Amino acid sequence: AQSVTQLDSQVPVFEEAPVELRCNYSSSVSVYLFWYVQYPNQGLQLLLKYLSGSTLVKGINGFEAEFNKSQTSFHLRKPSVHISDTAEYFCAVSDSDSSYKLIFGSGTRLLVRP
Amino acid sequence: DGGITQSPKYLFRKEGQNVTLSCEQNLNHDAMYWYRQDPGQGLRLIYYSQIVNDFQKGDIAEGYSVSREKKESFPLTVTSAQKNPTAFYLCASNPVGGTGNTIYFGEGSWLTVV
Numbered sequence: 416a417q418s419v420t421q422l423d424s425q426v427p428v429f430e431e432a433p434v435e436l437r438c439n440y441s442s443s444v445s446v447y448l449f450w451y452v453q454y455p456n457q458g459l460q461l462l463l464k465y466l467s468g469s470t471l472v473k474g475i476n477g478f479e480a481e482f483n484k485s486q487t488s489f490h491l492r493k494p495s496v497h498i499s500d501t502a503e504y505f506c507a508v509s510d511s512d513s514s515y516k517l518i519f520g521s522g523t524r525l526l527v528r529p
Numbered sequence: 530d531g532g533i534t535q536s537p538k539y540l541f542r543k544e545g546q547n548v549t550l551s552c553e554q555n556l557n558h559d560a561m562y563w564y565r566q567d568p569g570q571g572l573r574l575i576y577y578s579q580i581v582n583d584f585q586k587g588d589i590a591e592g593y594s595v596s597r598e599k600k601e602s603f604p605l606t607v608t609s610a611q612k613n614p615t616a617f618y619l620c621a622s623n624p625v626g627g628t629g630n631t632i633y634f635g636e637g638s639w640l641t642v643v
Binding site: 459505 | 533564569570571572573574577619621631632633634635636637639
């Protein structure tokens, strides 16, 4: 069965510093990878997704992620964070056999301090 | 504007009561989902439906029931058999077909047992 691991439950960082949120998945088949953001008491919003092609994916709000098949990773990065980036970030995976279903990681809370 | 509407935003349930959470979408999506989110955990799939009058159990379906009588609507009933129902519930939808379709989320509903 597929699984998604987000190693860090919380990542504190100062404003304007770079950040990386880690995500590893386990799957032996082709996968589709997603990053979602959740602000307090709200639903999830798609940041970016990898389906195929270029391994570097750019998303909204200045975020990007790199798909690394050999390391089964899909880490999320931003070169300079803002206070408004404080939120919960979820990595998710689906495979080609059940592309309509997502398996989520446990989430990483990004806390941006002034 | 197109989107997914969940209601109510906050709901309190007494022990032994059934409650129903509403989910309506006007995105013309075929597939709809219900996820449960507990603090510090990722999202877990309760039920999903790919077409009207058909639905399947997800990973944690016990104590829940759903119906899909209309394409736009996918209500979730939390029954008295669900022993720990206090959680944040998220409804989602996406088009069926294609690969890696983005799943869109509603704003969520908080259910608290009192």
